[in-house]
Amino acid sequence: MDDAHHQLFSPAQLIARACASLEFGSSLLTQAATDLSSATALLNHSITPRPQQSKRRSLRIADPKSQTQRQTKKPTVSPYFPEPEKKPKKKPVPGPTISPFFPEPFSRERPPPGLSFELQTPEFGLIQERICESLFALVVQAILWNKTKGTAARPILWKLLCTYPTPEALASADPLAVQEIIRVLGLQERRAQCLVKLANVWVAAPPCPTRRYGRRDYPKKGDGRNVKDRELLAPDDEREGWEIGHLPGVGEYALDSYRIFGRDRLRRLQDAEGVEPEWKRVVPSDKELAPYVKFKWSQEGWEYDILTGIKRKLL
Secondary structure: OHHHHHOOOOHHHHHHHHHHHHHHHHHHHHHHHHHHHHHHHHHHHHOOOOOOOOOOOOOOOOOHHHHHHHHOOOOOOOOOOOOOOOOOOOOOOOOOOOOOOOOOOOOOOOOOOOOOOOOOOOOOOOHHHHHOOOHHHHHHHHHHOOOOOHHHHHHHHHHHHHHOOOHHHHHOOOHHHHHHHHHHHOOHHHHHHHHHHHHHHHHHOOOOOOOEEOOOOOOOOOOOOOOOOOOEEOOOOOOOOEOOOOOOOOOHHHHHHHHHHOHHHHOOOOOOOOOOOHHHHOOOOOOOHHHHHHHHHHHOOEEEOOOOOOEEEOO
């Protein structure tokens, strides 16, 4: 029937009719779009946005009474075990001051009871500075320090000097008793015999300014070849000799230590005007004596070479 209906119109009429239908449909679509836009605008206008609120942290102020109660609350006591007794606190005992030059905390220790001489205040931190008032202590110290660390030998030195404060006391000592004192250092049998023998020689011929004894290969190897070892030199003998050179157990370290810390005292030349101090003529090889001599030279404005003994004036 549609085909019969369309046959009543010409092609031109059909095209015109189609165009009219399209134009009408376009106007309807335009109107629909306008209506949708208006409706959307009205909806947006009618809806009011909810303002955002910033979150705030609440600050709680602690009640001081509750804190005090917490702090003062006593610990719960067990009904099965008694409360332990409080031990009295021990007062700290002041220890020795550490030397600024050597990590050995004994440079300013309290003098042990029983010493027969007064300990001196050191300026460098060596044990010899403390015991330089006693020549006997200087020599005993050198023997104990042989092949031994100073921190281990120091308390043994004090015990030995307090037990046998004089050469006479050590000379009459039982070597076995001396061994017990120095046992922790090792070589106790040989060292004990050496110490007792040294004390006996000391009592028989005490070191004095008028007696010098020759020593071969000292101060340097090859020196003293014109004297016999431990030969007693006459007062007017120009050959080199040393007041403790006859004592058993006295080697290079003991002689250097004696010359630096004890020889001027023995000869009563300490701080004497016009006399060069003995330490200025010593070139020690010991790891502690050499820095000490370097320190002494620096106090007088000189830079000292430990290896060669050569010095130059500091600018």
